[in-house]
Amino acid sequence: MIRIPVATPSRSYEALIGSGVLARAGEYLGKLLENRRAIVVTVSPVRRRWAKMLLKSLSAAGIETGLLEMPHGERSKRISTLEKLAEQLVKQGADRDVTLIALGGGVVGDVTGLLASIYMRGVDVIQVPTTVLAQVDAAIGGKTGVNLVSGKNLLGTFHQPRAVLVDPAVLKTLSAREYRAGLYEALKCGIIGDPSLFGLFEERRREILDRDPAVVEKVIADSVRLKASVVSADEREGGLRQILNFGHTIGHALEAETRYTQLLHGEAVAWGMIAATHIALSTGKLDRATAERISDSILGLGKLPRMQFKTANIEKRLRSDKKTRHGLVHFVLPRAIGKVEITSEVPEAIVRSAIDEIRKLARS
8 A cells, every 4th residue: 555645734634545445445534534424426437337335345434425426527517516416415414524525537526626615614525536637636636626618627626635545446447548648647747747757658658558557556656746745835836836737728728619528638738738848849948859758758648639729719718727827828838857847938929839739730
């Protein structure tokens, strides 16, 4: 079992990583849930595969459990979903001592986390992520959120979980596309702050794609360590934590522009990382050899989905991104493997050129 501490001003907790953690969830959570009442929030595909195992483990530990099911997919990340779930909590008699358990991918984690932060002015949440993306990124750090038509995660809170349980064994049921989409977020961690993790993607790509258990567990653990260290130092994205947004500025704009129907989140981030690398190269912040290594590592994980969009529409969406301050769009740009910088001083022509570049790639 790998235990990685996350220590933020609002709460300290652990991410527990290991095969079989899900079946032993009651053993770990029984020590945390003083009230002995938990309600699991999930989606139908995850419920069918993993909910029974989790509920059985919780019940064996003497924890009273309930289950709520929300719609599947990014398009369910809306305020309306929160309201429906909250009404169901009331019907199940959930009071302010209940603990919510998010069992699913990033959407389930974001929605359940936000619900926990506002239900009866705040209840505890435990994250049990079941996708690569959620295990390496979304479940760690307390960010919650839902989307508006205008953009991604424009409504949200910071609400740290009591614990995060990561079981790499559940990844075996993911489709190849969803599995790869999560790997882009892990690769991101290597680019922004862990050269050895980036090297792992270069040297053992085939094993990672083939889901070799030992290699996948290392990828997850190294990614979680990187994110835990960043959010522990900067809980609310006042400075350092902004480096985690590498690829997300343009990535979020692409998701919103395609109405959350054409790209998985990790795929949008991958396109965004390619664009950010293009910007870094064009502004002289990154050498060509390193830019090619980054792009090759991203594209080497698999073919990204084709899409069509207008460059001007993406530029417009960038201006309404939540990372835009005083009308200035902030970009996270790579300077070397394991080192990035945050800047708002990027000429519009270079931003436009980067968007044009991925637009051409996405159509080919």
